[in-house]
Amino acid sequence: MATHLFKRLSLLFGLLSSIGPWSENHDSVGIFPPTCSRIECPSFDVVHVGNGFEVRRYNSTVWMSTSPIQDISLVDATRTGFLQLFDYIQGKNDYDEKIEMTAPVITQVSPSDGPFCESSFVVSFYVPRVNQADPPPAKGLHSQKWGPVHAAVRQFSGFVTDENVGEEAAALQASLAGTSWSSAVEKGRADPTSVYTVAQYNSPFEFQNRVNEIWMMFDMEDDSAAM
Template sequence: MAAFDLFKLSFFLNLLNFSLWAGNKAGPVGIFPPTCNRIECPSYDVVQTGNGFEIRRYNSSMWVSTQPIDDISLVGATRTGFRQLFAYIQGNNENHQKIEMTAPVITEVKPSDGPFCASSFVVSFYVPKKNQENPPSSKGLHVQKWGLTYVAVRQFSGFVVDEDVGEEAAALYASLQGTVWSEAIDKSHAGENTTDYIVAQYNSPFEFRNRVNEIWLTFDIEEDFAL
C-alpha cells in the first residue's frame, strides 16, 4: 500500500513540477501501456491498427471531470485539474471516500482561435469499476458517462510538452486521411462544441523509459457503417 501511495503522490508531483525531461518522440502504435498492468484502466477492443494510428472501441465508462479550465498551457491546465482530482480520490468528496488511482488521466482540448489566446481544457479521471455505479460527487467536479465510444489513437513517448502536443494531434489526423475512419471522424468533430482532441497520460514521473502518452480523437459510428 505504501508503494501505491508513493505512485499516486509521484504522479501528482510530476504535474506540479514539470521536469526538463522533454523531447517527445512518436512511438509505434499498439503498445499496451505498462501502467495498466499495475492499476486499473478502461477496457477496450482494438478494431484496427494502421500506419501511425490505432482504432479502439471503448466500453461504457464513467469519468469524473473538472469544469473547463482556461489556460494557454495544456501542462498548466492539467496540473490545475489534477490537483482537484487528486483531492477527490483522497476523500475530498461528499462520501469522504478514498478511491483507487487509475490511468490514464485525460485532458480534453479545445484550442483557441488566436496564437496567444487561452484554450479550454477539461481534465478527467477514470472511475474504477467498483465505484462506477455510484461515484461520489464533489463541488466543482462532475461525472461524465461515456457510452460505447470509438477512438482513433496515436502514441508518443517522453514527457508531455505544450509545444509538441499540437504536432502529435495533427500527425494523427494526417495519418487517418484516405482511410474509412476519416469521414466518421470529420462528421463527429464538425459540431461547434465538440472537443478537438484528448491527451491521455499514463506514467509516473519516475519512469524515464518506455513512457506511453496518447492523442485521442473520439468519434461516433453510424448504424450502416461497415467495419
C-alpha cells in the same frame, strides 16, 4: 507552498509509477499501455490498426471531470486539474471516501482561435468499476457518463509538452487522412467542442518508458463501415 505542491504531485503520480518495460517505439501503434497491467484502465477492443494509428472501441464508462480550465498552456491546465482530482481520490468528496487510482488521466482539449488566446481544458479521472454506479460527488467536479465510443489513437513517448502535443495531434490527423476513418472521425465526433484528448499514463517523476496518447473520439454505429 512550492514544497507542498511538489509533495501532492509526487503522491498523485507516484501511484502510476510501477509499470512494466516499454520500448521507445515511435511507430505509435499497437502497444498496450503497460500501466494497465498494474492498475485499472477502461476496457477497449482494437477494431483497426492503420499506418501510425489504431482505432479502439471503448465500453461505457464514467469519468470524474473538472470544470473547463482556461489557460494558454495545456501542461499548466492539466497540472491544475490533476491536483483537484488528487484531492478527490484522497477523500475530498461528499462521501469522504478514498478511491483507487486508475489510468489514464485525460485532458480534453478545445483549442483557442489564436496562438496567444486561452484554450479550454477538461481534465478527467476514470472512475474505478467499483464506483462506476455511484461515483462520490464533489464540489467543483462533475461526472461524465460515456456510452460506447470509438477513438483514433496515436501513441508517443517522452514528456507531454505544449509544443509536442500539437505536433502529435497533427501527426494523427495526417495518418488518418485519405482513410475512411478520417471521415468517420469528422462525422461522428463525440464532443464537437473538443478537437482531441491527451491521455497520460506515467508519473512526472519517471524519465524512461513513458507512454502518452492522442485520442480523437467519435461515435459510430457500425465498426465495419469505415474498414
